[in-house]
Amino acid sequence: MKPTSHAFKSNATTALHDERLQRALGNMRSGFQDKRLAAIDKLPEFETLRDLGRDIKNHTLEHIDFYLERFESKVIQNGGHVHWARTPQEAREKILEICRSVDAKTVTKGKSMIAEEIALNDFLEESGIEPIETDLGEYIIQIRKEPPSHIIAPAVHLNQTDVEESFRKIHNDLPVDRPLSEPRQLLDEARAKLRNRFIDADVGITGANFLIAETGSTVIVTNEGNGDLTQTLPKIHIVLASLEKVVPTLDDAATIFRLLARSATGQEMSVYTTFSTGPKRPEDLDGPEQYHVVLLDNGRSAMLGTEFQEMLRCIRCAACMNHCPVYSAVGGHAYGWVYPGPMGAVLTPTLVGVQEAGHLPNASTFCGRCESVCPMRIPLPKMMRQWRKREFEKKLSPGTFRAGLGLWAFFAKRPALYQAVTGLAMRVLGRFGKDKGRFKSLPLAGGWTSVRDMPAPQGRTFQQLYRDKKRAA
Amino acid sequence: MPDMSSRDQILAGIRRSLGRTKIEGEQAEALTRRLENSQPNLIPQRAQRPHADQVRLFVEMAEGVQTTVSRVASAADVPEAVADYLKQHNLPAELRLAPDEWLTGLPWARKKTLTIKTGRAEEPDAVSVTPAFAGVAETGTLMLTSGPGTPTTLNLLPETHMVVLKASQVVGAYEDGWKKLREAYPGQLPRTVNYITGPSRTGDIEQKILMGAHGPRRLHIVLIDD
Ligand code: SF4
Numbered sequence A: 001m002k003p004t005s006h007a008f009k010s011n012a013t014t015a016l017h018d019e020r021l022q023r024a025l026g027n028m029r030s031g032f033q034d035k036r037l038a039a040i041d042k043l044p045e046f047e048t049l050r051d052l053g054r055d056i057k058n059h060t061l062e063h064i065d066f067y068l069e070r071f072e073s074k075v076i077q078n079g080g081h082v083h084w085a086r087t088p089q090e091a092r093e094k095i096l097e098i099c100r101s102v103d104a105k106t107v108t109k110g111k112s113m114i115a116e117e118i119a120l121n122d123f124l125e126e127s128g129i130e131p132i133e134t135d136l137g138e139y140i141i142q143i144r145k146e147p148p149s150h151i152i153a154p155a156v157h158l159n160q161t162d163v164e165e166s167f168r169k170i171h172n173d174l175p176v177d178r179p180l181s182e183p184r185q186l187l188d189e190a191r192a193k194l195r196n197r198f199i200d201a202d203v204g205i206t207g208a209n210f211l212i213a214e215t216g217s218t219v220i221v222t223n224e225g226n227g228d229l230t231q232t233l234p235k236i237h238i239v240l241a242s243l244e245k246v247v248p249t250l251d252d253a254a255t256i257f258r259l260l261a262r263s264a265t266g267q268e269m270s271v272y273t274t275f276s277t278g279p280k281r282p283e284d285l286d287g288p289e290q291y292h293v294v295l296l297d298n299g300r301s302a303m304l305g306t307e308f309q310e311m312l313r314c315i316r317c318a319a320c321m322n323h324c325p326v327y328s329a330v331g332g333h334a335y336g337w338v339y340p341g342p343m344g345a346v347l348t349p350t351l352v353g354v355q356e357a358g359h360l361p362n363a364s365t366f367c368g369r370c371e372s373v374c375p376m377r378i379p380l381p382k383m384m385r386q387w388r389k390r391e392f393e394k395k396l397s398p399g400t401f402r403a404g405l406g407l408w409a410f411f412a413k414r415p416a417l418y419q420a421v422t423g424l425a426m427r428v429l430g431r432f433g434k435d436k437g438r439f440k441s442l443p444l445a446g447g448w449t450s451v452r453d454m455p456a457p458q459g460r461t462f463q464q465l466y467r468d469k470k471r472a473a
Numbered sequence B: 001m002p003d004m005s006s007r008d009q010i011l012a013g014i015r016r017s018l019g020r021t022k023i024e025g026e027q028a029e030a031l032t033r034r035l036e037n038s039q040p041n042l043i044p045q046r047a048q049r050p051h052a053d054q055v056r057l058f059v060e061m062a063e064g065v066q067t068t069v070s071r072v073a074s075a076a077d078v079p080e081a082v083a084d085y086l087k088q089h090n091l092p093a094e095l096r097l098a099p100d101e102w103l104t105g106l107p108w109a110r111k112k113t114l115t116i117k118t119g120r121a122e123e124p125d126a127v128s129v130t131p132a133f134a135g136v137a138e139t140g141t142l143m144l145t146s147g148p149g150t151p152t153t154l155n156l157l158p159e160t161h162m163v164v165l166k167a168s169q170v171v172g173a174y175e176d177g178w179k180k181l182r183e184a185y186p187g188q189l190p191r192t193v194n195y196i197t198g199p200s201r202t203g204d205i206e207q208k209i210l211m212g213a214h215g216p217r218r219l220h221i222v223l224i225d226d
Helices: A005-016 A019-041 A046-062 A064-077 A088-101 A113-117 A120-126 A136-143 A160-170 A183-200 A226-232 A250-264 A309-313 A325-330 A341-352 A369-373 A380-393 A407-413 A415-433 A444-452 A459-472 B006-018 B025-036 B051-064 B075-088 B174-184
Strands: A081-085 A106-109 A130-133 A203-206 A210-212 A217-222 A236-242 A272-276 A290-296 B068-072 B094-097 B115-118 B127-131 B134-136 B141-145 B160-166 B192-196 B218-224
Touching (some): A019 A250, A046 A064, A046 A309, A064 A081, A064 B025, A081 A088, A088 A290, A106 A183, A106 A226, A113 A120, A113 A236, A130 A136, A136 A160, A136 A183, A183 A226, A217 A226, A226 A272, A250 B174, A309 A341, A341 A369, A341 A380, A369 A380, B051 B068, B051 B134, B051 B141, B051 B218, B075 B218, B134 B174, B141 B160, B174 B192
Parallel strands (some): A081 A290, A203 A236, A236 A290, B068 B218, B094 B115, B094 B127, B127 B160, B160 B218
Antiparallel strands (some): A272 B192
């Protein structure tokens, strides 16, 4: 499908009249922001905790090799295994090897952005293993063959009627005239459908919000309990985590919990915060017999010591995108990779290469709201500016960030997804038509083009912007 | 360096980026001390109060996240409270009891209407009853640990999860829970530690909060005022 400006225009018009999409984005705006404010109002120490959270992560990053080695030795001591993966490919292959060792047919998955980052589902499918997403939002987008549009609310771009439509199509063993117009009915149907999948799965794969060096524990934070079922019922539990998830101690993790749920959903604490330490013990009546941790680098080690090191403090709370005027206008798919919003604008170029994603840092109005709500006090606007400078001055040495490693592999491996992303990006971009004045400095059409015409360089758009910016400064 | 493992390459890459070599000697000892003598960073004021107030806060916070709480004067009253709850909610009088010595030792036989099985949860168990390791007042959070008497599936599979907690087990902050845990399990944590704050929920359909996504739809605490 070759893009034309004609198609873009007509899709933009469609989006302006796409009430479903606009309603979905509207839900998002009203939901997260008020709840966050209410929750932090109730905790007078919140600002001090942000300082502490930042300091804990800074300390950890300065000594991350030490803490990772300590974590590893504790996991082994607990009877688990640690596998280090430099690249998505190494991580995928290790996971496949573990799955094959028990002749796995199905794998349940807790929500994991790292699994998205390494495009694990498509890889498992190609290898004859069925991956089953169990987080409700992930399940919905999996059956719709769409990528997530938000890091904690992957189906936030959809309405209840979209979900109903998909369930009727996929759950075609159920009576066609069953009532499905209520969210409750949809949830009950998904719960019933997934129950047996949890029980039958051979392997359960989860991400991790934290790795605890003190105890060798991995931690997941969820509201649904799907991650817990995923890691408790199968024979094997695989934890897939990137290096920077490590923190020194349980006490350090406790400090950061107080920031995470409040910043993310406005809850005081998420429903399930679960610490897994090794495989089940001999006398235990349940739990996995094997426990594996796959530690993914994929560019993180190269971010250390650079002006982007601070990005590794990110705890994936999504506050920055929940408060971003650009995100709330275009939705997450427009960003073209797994991490949208301000954190994605900074992280994506570091992980997939500035040549491919260098346009993302332009998707900002520099209003500064992201930094003001980031619980880890990450200077997101500063880093976006840094990217612009770097790209403009072309000082990037080719060895520093491996260009394209993730992104093109990601899309090359999932052509259907590529279509979905680009198709959707075209539609959401139409929203700009409404807010032209507000976002006139936003060359997102350029961003969109670079996804369409890979690997078209974005030099012109960027340079214009850079000059404007310099003049303004 | 073709022979280096991914592990060694990653660690070498980290050290190269940070512009230093492996941490050894005194600095490594200092970091080890930080790990081995871990101290709380900051405990919110709300968690630091006399124990009776912590219990009050625990109940208030738990109810704020849709956990329900009933209080009994002694452990012997627990079976009655469990039976009452099931009746009130029109739930079957059948339950899966954690095979924990203390819990199974309560006078369950007095409640003839209850059908009781012990063990891990299996489909289609509708109700489970488990003990707790602690309750954390600051957010009304239960702290549950896995072990031979406390299989984790009981906390997750049934639609209704009932937890028996003694008031004396309530602590102020998460860190107080860690302290207790390190004392009870020196050297190695249990396989699973669950911090549970309310019944399972999701907001994935239009951000409407619905209970009972995959875990329990109802979470009820029987609090013993010991
Ligand atoms: S950058 Fe900050 S606000 Fe955004 S997801 Fe990460 S921690 Fe949260």
